[in-house]
Amino acid sequence: MTSKEQENFHDTLCNIIANQRFNFTENGLATYINHPDKTISFSNGNLWPDIVAVNGSNIAKCLGEVETEETINEESVEQWRAFANIGVPLYLYVPFGFGSQTKILANGINIAGFREYQVIGNKVTITNV
16 A cells, blocks of 8 residues: 555544544534544644544543554554543554554553454444454
8 A cells, every 4th residue: 555545544544433433413522533634733733633522612522543554653652642641531443453462552551442443345343442
């Protein structure tokens, strides 16, 4: 997969996961996706979580970060740590089979939930780890 194809795949996953797991409109929350366009940041524009759910006052209530096989690494760990320090629940979404590895990498970081996604054809299935 080229880097552009990986980026498009990631952006598509962010949208699908946001629709499946961050659809909180009935709870008065709005969900924003920072891909492909950046919409909501933290730490003076230095932190851009993939998915951000906010209340009516634009205060973050939870975050989602979507990883691919290529992005589960030490660089991402530092990003997870920074996102977790924002102070709202952070949920990590990783490819099927990478949940255990991700939990080991994230040891000591306050992650609210680990989720694995699996893409089969045009369907994305998400399970808790």
